Amino acid sequence: MSLLPLKELIEECMNCTKCPLHNVRNNVVFGEGNLRSKIMFIGEGPGRDEDMQGRPFVGRAGQLLNKMLEAINLKREDVYIANIVKCRPPNNRVPLQNEVDACLPYLRNQVAIIAPKIIVCLGATAAKAIIDKDFKITVMRGKWIERKGVKIIATYHPAALLRDPEKKYPAWEDFKSIKSELEKV
Numbered sequence: 001m002s003l004l005p006l007k008e009l010i011e012e013c014m015n016c017t018k019c020p021l022h023n024v025r026n027n028v029v030f031g032e033g034n035l036r037s038k039i040m041f042i043g044e045g046p047g048r049d050e051d052m053q054g055r056p057f058v059g060r061a062g063q064l065l066n067k068m069l070e071a072i073n074l075k076r077e078d079v080y081i082a083n084i085v086k087c088r089p090p091n092n093r094v095p096l097q098n099e100v101d102a103c104l105p106y107l108r109n110q111v112a113i114i115a116p117k118i119i120v121c122l123g124a125t126a127a128k129a130i131i132d133k134d135f136k137i138t139v140m141r142g143k144w145i146e147r148k149g150v151k152i153i154a155t156y157h158p159a160a161l162l163r164d165p166e167k168k169y170p171a172w173e174d175f176k177s178i179k180s181e182l183e184k185v
Contacts, residue, residue, distance in 0.1 A: 003112050009113070012106070013086050016087075026052055028086050028087060030054075031086075035113065038118060039074075039119075039178075040079065040111065041120045042121055043061075043081070043082075043157060044094065045089055045125070046086070049062070061157065061162060064158040065158045071172070072182075073179070082110050084107060117149075117151065119150055119151070123154075123159075124137040124154075131154060135154065137156065141153075142177065144177070153174065153177065155170075155174035
């Protein structure tokens, strides 16, 4: 897929039928935020609330993400937020590889449009799709890598923090590192 301008990319996503998820979606959740942001947060995929509203991170995990952003002096409007897959997998299951493969060109196009200096992978699914297919979130989170001049880090998905509060401290350490890196760019 060649790079598309934003309006055409959104249109293509809204009409996508490249994987079976289009059969069960209510809304495509394209992504949103500051198109000139230096930082982009990428999650796994839409949940129920996101599928209903057509917006990323609006449920409980999104509310926690908003608080995490505020803790490092960012507002949701300051950043760009997207997901690996644009349609909700049934019962919020992890996206299948064919679903990820179908959506990755859209995400790559979004990254090209936003041109962030920092990408934050929220959770293992995002890290596996962006950093390394064998990524282990419990072992490799919090470590910076650089690709094509973009700094990339993975941390726990906010939903994981809601399920396991013991992960909140390591995630906070990651967010402090993100803030420090953001101050450099």
